[in-house]
Amino acid sequence: MASLQWDTKSGIAGKTQWWKDATIYQVYPASFKDSNGDGWGDLPGLISKIDHLQELGVDVVWVSPIFESPQKDMGYDVSDYQAVYAPYGTVDDVDTLVAECHARNIKVILDLVVNHTSTEHEWFKESRSSRDNPKRDWYIWKPARYDEDGIRHPPTNWRGYFASSTWTWDEATSQYYLHLYAPDQPDLNWENAACREAIYENTMKFWLDRGVDGFRIDTVNKYSKRQDFIDAPITDAQSPHQPAPEMWCNGPRIHEFIHEMYEKVLGPYKALSVGELSNTPHPSQVIPYVSAAAQELDMVFEFSVIRLGTGNGFGAKYEYQPYPLSKLKSLTETWQAFIEGTDAWTTVFCENHDNGRAISRFGDDSTPESWLQSGKAIALWQTTMTGTLFLYQGQEIGMVNMPPTWGMEEYKDIESRNFYFEAADSGDQARLERTRKGLQILARDHSRIPFQWDDSPNSGFTTAEAQPWMRVHDNFQSVNAARQANDPNSILSFYKYALRLRKEHGDVFIHGSFKLVDPEDEFIFAYLKQGSVTDNGRRKALVVLNMSREARPCPDISRAMKCRQDEVRLAVGTRGMDSDQTQLLAPWEGRVYINY
């Protein structure tokens, strides 16, 4: 990887662009590898598995939050940004991780969670201590509203992410504080300049000075809220709390704040940045965050594709909504093509710690054969798309959702549990059933169960005697990394090959344009990738993926590629290299043709 390429084209001095070609791997540390038998993954465990990442072809590791935290939301509730949560290890272990990764030419990025802190953070403890504390204004405090009967109500009717009001009453000073997530996660007040300065110094520079290469930035577009704090329109008559993202997302000063973060920290440190951009479904809103000239973020995660199947609005999020393949295709095209002709950049991903597993959602985990074939089709889909590619731990071995036979007690996530209990409390049995079924597909828990390393007890994640913090999947004896490493036909071997091919033809796969072929076809997902015109002509690739359980005719390759048949060859196929002899695509078969 060219790690120190100066970008002369964008005209931004000192801005390196190595990350465009990078493959980034997300580690969810609690579930990756436990080294000390306490059933909770840790940094020494992660360090012991760097070779797995290197063999896969990973360039950057993103580690989900490891900081001191009461773990109300798995570390996305930080109580001390400069300390490591003891079960993960120590600050020295982070230094070792960085050194060991750098020795293998792998970079390390941490999760930056600065829209909110934990209520246990010193800043919040001070802020809540009195109305005239100097840090009072570092969080968002508002007086109550009272109705004609003198009953107290929150300042606004907003619904938070985890199925409650966004406001919690604090007896000590008789005011409400704002929290978009759990009551234990109060929102920081980015309007306060001293607070912003403390964030840059305390949470960012501290780790960059230790050699960390950048950040995945949590909830990056929620720092600026509308300041009038008014009620949202009532769109869910069943609930006292109303969805209100227009009140607290992409607010009036958001670009000012992110640019300041860039100017003061990200830019000078040349730190890699990838922001989490929810509730922003229009390309015209996204470009200002990721245009190189804007000097804000290198790239963002936009969630239209990964949110497919989630229910409407905030309250019904876990009531599954089926969708046609054409929807997946058109959303993919939108979020591939939106950077064409701009100086912006995009990301490619289909899994993370907040969603169900890709095979269980976009593929088919119902039989071993459909699991294998659809896992490879998904690998081909992801590795042939434009942008920086993100893989989530376990994706490379085709880990799937928890079995539907597992009860609610196996779901540990605050969001899953709150939605389930909200549905149960409603007394509406049909809603409860819909939520239970939806959670089986969409819950955040599915991606958080222990990594399946081998077929030993507890899947090699921890010792045989330990009690893992989440249950190990029943299928670990057949689905595990050790078995797949030795099998040339495994999903893991396929990812390794496809990732190499992606780099080899980076002009087409990583940087090319994207155009759907037959957008209306509800079985075949086919698209043309084209690189830039060079002396040797234009490089093209046609990706054809049968996203169904039935054999289907293959599209006309030379017509779609506008090439003669003898100018085209099969570059890779999920069923091996002989498959291009047949005009029929087998169930879940994928092929990539390139011109030469």
Ligand code: TEU
């Ligand atoms: O998620 C932010 C977020 O708003 C959602 O997109 C997220 O997927 C979640 O399901 C809320 O419904 C980030 C983290 O990725 C998530 O794990 C945290 O819970 C959240 O921030 C709060 O810090």
